[in-house]
Amino acid sequence: MKPGDVIQFSTRALWGYPTRTLLMILAMAIGVASVILLTALGEGARRFVTNEFTSLGTYLLIVLPGRSETTGGPPPLLGETPRDLTLEDALSLTRSSAIRRMAPITVGSAPVSWKHRDREVSILGSTADLFEIRHLSMAQGRFIPAGDPTRGLAVCVMGYKVKTELFGNQSPLGGWVRIGDRRFRVIGVLAKKGQSLGLDMGDVVVVPVASAQALFNTSALFRILVQANGRDAVPKAKKAILSTIRQRHEGEDDVTVITQDALLSTFDRILVAMTLSVAGIAAISLSVAGILIMNVMLIAVSQRTSEIGLLKALGAPGAHILGLFLAESAILSLIGAGFGLILAFLGNWGLAHAFPSFPITAPIWALGAAVLVALLTGLVFGVLPARRAARLDPVQALSRR
Amino acid sequence: MIQLADIERIFQVGDETVRALSNVNLTVHQGEYVSIMGPSGSGKSTLLNVMGLLDRPDKGIYSLEDLDTTELTDDQQASVRCHKIGFVFQFFHLVPRLTSAENVELPMILAGVDPAERKTRVQAALSSLGLRDRAKHRPDQLSGGQRQRVAIARATIMQPDIVLADEPTGNLDRTSGIEVIQILEDLNNKGMTLIMVTHDPNLSKRASRKVQLVDGKISSDTGGS
Ligand SMILES: Nc1ncnc2c1ncn2[C@@H]1O[C@H](COP(=O)(O)OP(=O)(O)OP(=O)(O)O)[C@@H](O)[C@H]1O
Numbered sequence: 001m002k003p004g005d006v007i008q009f010s011t012r013a014l015w016g017y018p019t020r021t022l023l024m025i026l027a028m029a030i031g032v033a034s035v036i037l038l039t040a041l042g043e044g045a046r047r048f049v050t051n052e053f054t055s056l057g058t059y060l061l062i063v064l065p066g067r068s069e070t071t072g073g074p075p076p077l078l079g080e081t082p083r084d085l086t087l088e089d090a091l092s093l094t095r096s097s098a099i100r101r102m103a104p105i106t107v108g109s110a111p112v113s114w115k116h117r118d119r120e121v122s123i124l125g126s127t128a129d130l131f132e133i134r135h136l137s138m139a140q141g142r143f144i145p146a147g148d149p150t151r152g153l154a155v156c157v158m159g160y161k162v163k164t165e166l167f168g169n170q171s172p173l174g175g176w177v178r179i180g181d182r183r184f185r186v187i188g189v190l191a192k193k194g195q196s197l198g199l200d201m202g203d204v205v206v207v208p209v210a211s212a213q214a215l216f217n218t219s220a221l222f223r224i225l226v227q228a229n230g231r232d233a234v235p236k237a238k239k240a241i242l243s244t245i246r247q248r249h250e251g252e253d254d255v256t257v258i259t260q261d262a263l264l265s266t267f268d269r270i271l272v273a274m275t276l277s278v279a280g281i282a283a284i285s286l287s288v289a290g291i292l293i294m295n296v297m298l299i300a301v302s303q304r305t306s307e308i309g310l311l312k313a314l315g316a317p318g319a320h321i322l323g324l325f326l327a328e329s330a331i332l333s334l335i336g337a338g339f340g341l342i343l344a345f346l347g348n349w350g351l352a353h354a355f356p357s358f359p360i361t362a363p364i365w366a367l368g369a370a371v372l373v374a375l376l377t378g379l380v381f382g383v384l385p386a387r388r389a390a391r392l393d394p395v396q397a398l399s400r401r
Numbered sequence: 402m403i404q405l406a407d408i409e410r411i412f413q414v415g416d417e418t419v420r421a422l423s424n425v426n427l428t429v430h431q432g433e434y435v436s437i438m439g440p441s442g443s444g445k446s447t448l449l450n451v452m453g454l455l456d457r458p459d460k461g462i463y464s465l466e467d468l469d470t471t472e473l474t475d476d477q478q479a480s481v482r483c484h485k486i487g488f489v490f491q492f493f494h495l496v497p498r499l500t501s502a503e504n505v506e507l508p509m510i511l512a513g514v515d516p517a518e519r520k521t522r523v524q525a526a527l528s529s530l531g532l533r534d535r536a537k538h539r540p541d542q543l544s545g546g547q548r549q550r551v552a553i554a555r556a557t558i559m560q561p562d563i564v565l566a567d568e569p570t571g572n573l574d575r576t577s578g579i580e581v582i583q584i585l586e587d588l589n590n591k592g593m594t595l596i597m598v599t600h601d602p603n604l605s606k607r608a609s610r611k612v613q614l615v616d617g618k619i620s621s622d623t624g625g626s
């Protein structure tokens with residue numbers, strides 16, 4: 001039998017039962033599409049997080065109060081904070097040659113009001129260097145001025161959203177707003193710049209770190225952002241930070257230093273694992289489609305018993321019959337996979353439109369893998385029915401009408 | 402030439418053993434016209450299946466053209482069926498989704514004949530059986546007689562030496578039955594061996610050699626040894 005004839009014969013056989021065939025193609029298509037789409041979502045999440053981290057700044061180290069046992073892992077979830085990080089700790093770090101910039105950060109929440117308008121806003125206390133470290137840019141005015149960080153100037157810089165909600169279209173520059181029980185002069189507005197690690201930079205008010213500490217009546221820092229003097233300087237900067245703080249904290253290693261690379265690679269590993277497991281779950285739907293194919297092919301074999309008997313009487317050896325039925329399963333899988341690809345592209349397109357900021361794209365390997373897995377599923381689950389067909393006794397098969 | 406020597410075929414149904422064929426000796430020469438008669442359950446179909454290599458005897462030797470078929474593998478037997486034997490069945494056994502032409506083409510597809518050659522041979526076969534304008538009809542659009550003619554065209558398209566027909570007229574009215582028999586006899590006149598199982602004594606009479614089966618044994622044979 002010629003390969004072309006096998007394909008033609010099997011295709012004709014499939015079209016002999018259109019409803020059943022279409023249902024099987026649909027099952028296969030959904031399986032393939034869900035593998036591709038879920039992989040695309042996982043991959044999108046990975047890219048999203050990677051982008052977030054790169055927007056955090058380059059050669060960044062984050063100093064957190066509290067010690068973590070894991071080195072270079074994600075921030076500790078549990079653990080006591082034996083000693084606060086202070087502004088003096090932060091300032092002592094700048095002495096290391098491996099460190100280019102440093103920005104201490106205090107975070108709190110306070111009501112901000114202007115005239116009658118009033119809003120609860122996250123207040124970020126920091127220094128002029130935050131501007132460079134976080135790659136911020138201004139829409140209006142200027143950022144917190146450089147100068148002695150221990151002096152609390154009564155100035156503030158607003159996020160874009162806060163400015164719009166309090167001032168509308170008016171320019172806020174030079175205006176006085178009330179934050180908590182203090183008054184601050186607005187000197188600048190941050191440019192629109194999406195999210196950055198969960199903190200919406202449009203929805204904050206930045207004040208000098210000393211002002212924030214006075215406002216919240218604390219001397220502790222939330223964390224210190226440190227920018228190393230280049231990529232190679234990152235480990236050196238980490239060492240310098242640890243030893244400086246140890247000295248200042250009477251020999252106690254009670255801070256955690258997270259490097260951006262370590263954080264990124266951890267998240268990357270987590271997200272790759274997540275993508276794979278989600279794809280694995282989706283692959284289960286493919287095997288469900290496979291079982292469906294097996295089931296329906298078994299029905300087909302028993303419905304077409306006399307046809308199989310006839311083919312044998314006409315001189316088809318068992319291998320031909322096996323090939324014919326396997327070809328049917330393979331054709332079903334491939335057509336299903338084809339529709340699955342189309343479905344996945346449509347879904348991808350729809351998701352990309354619904355969530356434009358989320359970078360969703362199916363990786364090429366996922367497309368190939370999905371089609372391959374579909375084909376394999378069809379063949380593996382097609383073997384049992386095909387073998388049953390090939391082993392039919394022709395006399396018995398023909399005696400049934 | 403078909404040579405059956407001491408053929409036995411036993412079916413085991415539960416505790417009971419059914420001797421469908423026992424001690425059958427039969428030699429049929431090329432070009433003979435043999436009818437097989439006998440009461441229901443006497444083993445006619447079983448005999449035909451053995452001769453057509455659809456069934457293997459439990460004992461005895463069956464040689465076809467001096468070739469011991471019992472020593473052939475399943476695939477070799479399939480190849481012999483493909484090239485040397487044509488079957489005509491009581492229930493036609495046409496593939497319902499295929500047209501007449503495609504049903505006739507089927508043996509050639511299985512044998513791997515070239516598509517162009519297939520088309521011309523199908524055309525010729527259908528025309529010679531008066532089915533030219535029925536080429537594109539599916540079996541359910543044909544009368545019983547037409548269906549059996551398509552089946553005969555299919556059985557003979559590979560130009561086999563032997564045509565085995567199991568009650569080919571069993572499902573047909575008299576007129577179309579006679580028509581079908583005449584077609585088969587024509588083929589026999591051109592040199593094909595025709596072995597036909599029938600219940601109809603009138604049809605049996607037309608054969609040059611009549612074999613009678615009773616309880617799996619040949620009780621009478623008008624020709625040969
Ligand atoms: N697969 C089988 N299993 C068990 N017994 C069988 C099988 N095939 C045939 N037989 C038995 O073998 C005997 C001969 O059967 P066969 O079909 O050859 O009869 P027949 O002469 O063709 O009958 P009919 O005229 O009704 O077609 C019967 O008794 C039948 O019951």
Ligand SMILES: [Mg+2]
Nearest residue numbers: 445446447567
């Ligand atoms: Mg019978």
